[in-house]
Amino acid sequence: MGIFLGLVHHPVLNRHGEVSTTAVTNVDLHDLGRAGRTYGVERFFVVTPIVLQRELVGRVIKHWADGPGAKSPSRQQAFARMSVSPSLDDAIESIEALTGEKPKIAVTGASLVAETTPFETVTEMIRNAGPPILLLFGTGWGLAPEVMSRADIRLPAVAGPEGPLGYNHLSVRAAAVIVLDRLLGE
Numbered sequence: 001m002g003i004f005l006g007l008v009h010h011p012v013l014n015r016h017g018e019v020s021t022t023a024v025t026n027v028d029l030h031d032l033g034r035a036g037r038t039y040g041v042e043r044f045f046v047v048t049p050i051v052l053q054r055e056l057v058g059r060v061i062k063h064w065a066d067g068p069g070a071k072s073p074s075r076q077q078a079f080a081r082m083s084v085s086p087s088l089d090d091a092i093e094s095i096e097a098l099t100g101e102k103p104k105i106a107v108t109g110a111s112l113v114a115e116t117t118p119f120e121t122v123t124e125m126i127r128n129a130g131p132p133i134l135l136l137f138g139t140g141w142g143l144a145p146e147v148m149s150r151a152d153i154r155l156p157a158v159a160g161p162e163g164p165l166g167y168n169h170l171s172v173r174a175a176a177v178i179v180l181d182r183l184l185g186e
Helices: 027-038 051-065 073-079 088-099 118-125 171-185
Strands: 005-009 043-047 082-085 104-107 133-138
Touching: 005 027, 005 088, 005 171, 027 043, 027 051, 027 073, 027 082, 027 171, 043 088, 051 073, 051 082, 082 088, 082 118, 088 133, 118 171, 133 171
Parallel strands: 005 043, 005 133, 043 082, 104 133
Antiparallel strands: none
C-alpha cells in the first residue's frame, strides 16, 4: 500500500467561498516535495488545470530531478517523486496505473470537526497495507465541496489550543507536514 500526496490548485475556494483556481508557488513545491520524501510518500501530485503552470512545474521538476539541480541529492530525491496533473481524476488514474488499485481519497481542512476518521485509524490502514491513499490538501481557502464530497476519509482539522473553531489559519505546507507526521511519523 502506498500513500500519495496531492496539492490541489483547482477546484479550491477563494476568500469569498467561491470555487476558484490558485497559482502554484515554488516554495510549496520545495517544502512539500521534501516533506513527502521525508515521510515516504510514493508520489506528490501538483494538480492545476492551467497549462502554463503545469509547464512551469514540469521545468522545476526537471531541473531538480534530472538537470543541474540533481547535484543536490536531497532535492533530487524529493523532486524525482513529484508529478504535475491537470486534474484530480488524472492523478487518480496515475495512481491506479502505478498500483493497480483505485486510491482511497483522504481530505482535511481547517474546519473539519464532524464525521472525521481519527489519525490513528488511518495509520493502521497504512500499516496493514490497505489500499493506496491519496491525501489531498487544498490551496487558497481549502478544497471545494466537489472534492470534499469525493472523500473516503475525512481527517480531523489540525488545530491549536483554541480548537478547530478558534484561530486556525496554517499555511498548506505547515498543515501537510503536521498531518504527514501524525499519520506516518515515528
